[in-house]
Amino acid sequence: MVSQIHAAYLDLILTRYQHNPNHLLQILREAQEYFGYIHADALSYLGQQLSLPRADIAGVVGFYSFLSDQPLGEYRVLFSDNITDRMLGSVDLMTQFCAQLWVEAGKVSEDGLLSVATTSCTGLCDQGPAMLVNNIAINRLTPERITAIAELIRERMPVSAWPASFFAIEDNIQRKDILLNGEFQSGSALAALLQRGADATLQEIHASKLRGRGGAGFATGKKWEFCRDAVGDAHYVVCNADEGEPGTFKDRVLLNRYADQVFEGMTLCARVIGAKQGFLYLRGEYRYLLAHLQAVLQQRRSQNLLGHRILGQADFDFDIEIHLGAGAYVCGEESALIESLEGKRGTPRNRPPFPVTNGYLNQPTVVNNVETFAAASLIAVKGGEWYASIGTTVSSGTKILSVSGDCARPGLYEYPFGVTVAQVLADCGAQETQAVQVSGASGICLAPAEFNRQIAFEDIPTAGALMVFDQSRDMFEVARNFVHFFAHESCGFCTPCRVGTSLLANMMDKLALGHGSPYDFAEIEKLNTLLQSTSHCGLGHAACNPVLDTIAKFRPAYQKRLIHHEFVPAFDLDFALTQARQMTGRDDSGAHFEST
Amino acid sequence: MSELDTLNSPANTPSPPTPLPQAGEGSQVSGEVNQSGEGHHVKKLKVATTSLAGCFGCHMSFLDIDERLLELVKLVEFDRSPLTDIKHCGPCDIGIIEGGLCNAENVHVLREFRANCKILIALGACAVNGGLPAQRNHLSLTTILEEVYHAQHGLVDGFIPNDPELPLPLDKVHPIHEVVKVDYFIPGCPPSGDAIWKVLTDLLAGREPELGHGLIHYD
Amino acid sequence: MNQDKLDTFTLDGQTIPFSAGQTIIQAAIAAGVYIPHLCFHPEFKPHGSCKLCTVKVNGRQTASCTALALANLVVENNTAELNNERLTLLQMLFVEGNHFCPSCEKSGDCQLQATAYELKMMSPHFDHFFPDRPVDATHPEYLLDFNRCILCSLCVRASRDADGKAVFALSGRGIKSHLIVNAESGNLVDTDFSSTDKAAHICPVGVILKKRVGFAVPIGQRRFDAQPISATPHPIAKGDA
Structure with missing residues (x-):
């Protein structure tokens, strides 16, 4: 059976x-x-x-995008489709790959050998174009590498036997500061915690003025305190490593090289709020980090930094489980992440109540970013005042930026808060920069006149993505890529985002096809107002940002798509007769529409 | 500015339609519509109507305004319409379109109306959302033609008509607002004579057309 | 409970009393004020997905079915700005599915249609998606016409919370979200669905339909023929009165 x-x-x-x-x-x-x-x-x-x-x-x-109830082929190949992948030639590479293996994108090959499709940003923007093969990441695709991969698949070589160089993901740390300089000693933060006590440690977090690194910037000490004070059967600590914002890849590096520091931060938090269970919610795209992270956890258990009676303390039990996502950007939203942790569809919850009181299993839960926990470990060791002295008065400490796109040295850059975009551009070797997209698709697109702005909560708050576009780039296509990203990632719960993001993607495609008129501009603006005011969560609120920013700042890119003065249909009328022409064999003038 | 300049109708246009001449007292309509130069003469508005991928039910409903037709013809003059048998639309004030777009000819006629009419009205469910004909849209045209002309039970030596006189079907049926700018919509299958009368008299009087409860319906 | 004096908030200037724990829409319905809504139903836990009931609370838009009523809130409801947004949401729902009212037996009794009348929706405005959504006619007594589904999840909630079953669920994501039934065949006939289920009678549109009773009520006598939805008391609110 x-x-x-x-x-x-x-x-x-x-x-x-x-x-x-x-x-x-x-x-x-x-x-x-x-x-x-x-x-x-x-x-x-x-x-x-x-x-x-x-x-x-x-x-x-x-x-979830990565799950399927239909056969996918022995090899499931997903090309990362962020704009940075495209700028590095991913579209042509995918075409080449499909041609070499006689397979159509979006379908399973007839022999069931493979399927090829695109996927949202895989977090390898600094070393793209990238792909996932059976959920494992491959970087730096070139025509040669594509040919080699096609050959391996044709030979049915198991992915585990492919050349290790394909999977050599680099950290690309370009500028280090307090977090990335690697001075943290495993166990040192917990030792300081035990010496100081949980409440005093919370005071240090308060004093540090640490704010959440996911972008929203909520005061970490307050979050921990609210959660500690919330009544519940159990408290939970969740580390949000669902780093799905296009252009962001700092968590990839933090977890690859500084996992100890991150887990230790979670353990600190557990002690402060009284949690016994923690979760690392790791995005599915980082599946390849799983074994390494499990090993780090195991090592921490063996060092008595995790598990029962941590460092010999009778009442200090805490352990961490790793949950993998399965291809859903919206799960980066903390309440959607919790739904996903509970094994459900990743639909953002109605808020309030917030996770600090009603989180995982409806219990008080702290959800913090990977970088936040890493910073908390440092604060425990070196003190809150020390940390608060770095950065600006409103934004203490440092920020790790994921820099990609048109620059000589993509990778991670850690700066004290307050650094200007211009400084980052100079450091990464960007030239003739036309635009910088800060905070990914949902963020803000800066024109050169704004490059003196600062990375800081009081100016440009960000989870740290900086995508650089030089003068050769078409900013309309950048926005169109982001809009399609949102349409693909909308959870579908609320009407405005579910339908609106798809309508918006269709409108951008309409402009791209040369069917644009002022009418379409007005429509896009109308949609934006609606999405911002009625969407259920931040995804819908942000979905029009890339278009509005680029319309405002890079109008010529749109102007050249404004071919018509009057409304024009979105679809090509002559193309709409193709099937009828084929079926009737007609090609007379009456079988065509003259183009408008 | 005319009231018609501030449309809150779902007309898919950022720029409002050219306003109609304002109606004078007591249904007297004056304006520069017929460019005859006779400035003080009462001029009738020109109205054209057509049925595209529809069933003429909306036109039948139009006739259901009954004796008010007599009042209407005092105010308007019909250009192209099944009522006049004029074959092509000249410059008009109001164009009324029944039916959606299922073939190339429908598109040509619609464009002729849009080019010639100051105000274009989508009349009835098919013009507004494709209606019954659009229920073929989940099938490919290839499948449909195959089924109708080749595979259907009882056909012998069936072939798909290819006479150049025949308009080719579009791959999908579209409501008219997906192809041209439409100024006003009267939903219904068909809209009632009262609804049509209300919209026309509102427009003739220079008012923003509005249908209240009972007059607005989609079935 | 101490109910000597109820707290109040204002809705379009009208004073609305509420009791602790009531949402804005619950208090409004109790006071006889209509706020357009589709996924909200007084008998079920609020979902907050359709966003039709969006109101402005102290200047900020929020769904009134999930927002708790609080003392002295200033709530706007029946304004041109909000009604325009609601109209656009309705148009989105109409182009997302296949809503051909003339051939739908729910016509005249349909909450989506009646709400669109209320907000004077003259056209669907956007380009239609014309999705392919096959009908499920496998069940001897009931028909599922997914073309009309607006993903309000009322049937999901009714089956789970009132019937103690799980006949319906949502699947897919984004614009591909869709309703499914709890059977390996994917067919209603293979679920434990029953005509006596609450879920059989909850659909605000024409998805879940009893067979062989369609079009029984003549045009002119259907629920929303007589009066607009804003003047039609919610069945539950009426029952409470």
Whole structure:
């Protein structure tokens, strides 16, 4: 019986996750890694075993880009489709790849060997173009590398046997400051914590004026205090490593090289708020970091920095589980992330209540960024005042910037807050810069006149992405790429974002096809107002930003698409007769529309 | 500025349609519509109507304004319309389109109307959202033609007509606002005679057309 | 409970009393004030997804079905700005699915349609998506016409919270979000759906339809023929009165 095939591997996975429905996403992810996709029988079996409605499980599978209830091919190849990948030639490389393997993008090859598609930014913008093959990242694609990969697939070589150089992800740290200079000693923050006490440690966090590094900048000490004071059966610490904002890759490096410092920050937080359980929510694109991170956790357990009676303290138990995402940018929103941690569709919750009081399993939960926890470890060791003395008065400490695009030295740059964009551009070797997109697709697009602005909460708050565009780039296409990103990543919960982001993507495509008129501009502005005022979460609020910014600052890029004075249809009328011409064999003048 | 300059109708246009001449007292309509130079003469507005991918039901409903037709013809003069059998639309004040776009000819006629009419009105469900004909849109045209002319039970030696006289079908049926700017919409299948009358008399009087409860309906 | 004196807020200048824990829309309905809505239903936990009930609270837009009423809030509801936004949301719903009212037996009794009448929606405005959504007619008594689904999730909530089942769920993401049923075949007939379920009677549009009773009520006598939705008391609010 077919279902027994599935029961065999699912039982192993289910046992590992104690048949806990909160781990549904992890179970599905592993089931797919094993079998290639989520088979209909597997869905039914999981429903029985987890006592969940089958349809709810199917709904989860349908939500996450990396999960599929249809066969995907032995090799699933996903080309990273951020604008930085495109600037490095990803579109041509994908065309070449498809041609070499006789496969159509978006489909499974007839022999079931592979499928090829695009995916949202994989966080390798500093070393793109990038792809994921069976969820494992490959960087620095070139026509030669593509040819080699096509050959390996044709030979059915297991991905594990591919040349290690394909998977050699670099850290690319270009400028170090207090976080990246590597002085942190594992265990030192916990030692300081035990010496000082939990409350005094919280005071140090307060004194440091540390603010959340995810971009919103909420005071970390306050968040921890609110959570500590919230009543609940249990408290939780969650590290948000769902680094999905296009152009951001600092967490990739922090977790690859400074994971100890991040985990130690989480452990500090646990002590302060009284949590016994923590989660690292790692984006699915960073699947390749999983083994390394598990090893770091294991080492910390063996050093008694994690687990029972940490550093010999009778009442200090804390451990960390890693949850992997499965291709959903919206899960970077903290309440959507919590839904995802609970094994559900990553739909942002209605807020209030906020996670500090009603988070994971409806219990008080701190959700902080990877960089925030890393900074907390430093503060515990060196003190809040020391930290507050760095940066500006409003924005203390340093910020790690992920720099990519048109510059000589892409990579990570850590600066004290207050650094100007111009300084960053000079340091990374950017020339003839036309624009800088700060904070990714949802952020702000700066023109040269604004390059003297500062990276700081009081000027440009950011999670740290800086994508550089030189004079050769078409800023309309940049915005169009971002708009498609939002349409792809909209969770679909609320009407304005679900429909509006797709309408917006269609409108940008309309302009790209040369069907634009002032009418379309007015429509885009109308959509923007609506999305900003009625969307459920930040994704919808931000979805029009790239278009509005570029219209305001790079109008010529749009002007050349404003071919018509009057309304023109979005679709090509003559093309709309193609099928009829083919079926009738006609090609007379009446079988065509003259172009308008 | 005329009231018609500040449209809050869903007309898909950032710039308002050219305002109609204002109606005078007691249904007297005056203006520079007929450029005859006879300044003080009462001139009738020119109205054209057509049915594209529709069933003429909206036109039938138009006739349901009954005796008010007599009042209407005092105010308007019909250009191209099934009522006149004029084949091409000349310069008009109001164009009324029934039906959506299912083939090339529909598009040509619609464009002729848009080019010649100051105000274009989508009349009825098919013009407004594609209506019944648009329910073919989830099928490919290839599949449809194949089924109708080749595969259907009972066909012998079927072939797809290819006479150049016949308009080619579009791959999808579109409501008219997807192809030209439309100024006003009267939904309904068909809209009632009362609804049509209300919109026309509002326009003739220089008012923003508005349909209240009972007059606005989609079925 | 101490209810000597209820707290109040203002809605378009009108004083609205509320009790602790009530949302803005609940208090408004109790006071007989209409706020357009689709995914909200008094009997179920608010969802907050359709955004039709968006009001301005102290100058900021928020969904009134999830926003708690608080003393002295200044709430705007029936304003040109909000109604224009609601109109656009309705137009989005109309182009997202396939809403052909003349052939829908829910016509005249449909909350989406009646709300669109209320807000004077003369056209869907946007380009249509014309999605392909096959009908499920497998069940002997009920029909599912997904073309009309607006993803309000009322059937999901009713099945789960009132019927103790899980007949319906949402799947997909973004514009590909869609309603599914709880059966390996994907067909309603293979679920434990029953005509006595609350979920069988909750759909505000024409997705979940009882077979062989369509068009029984003549035009002119249907729920929203007599009076607009704003003057039609919510069945529950009426029951409470």
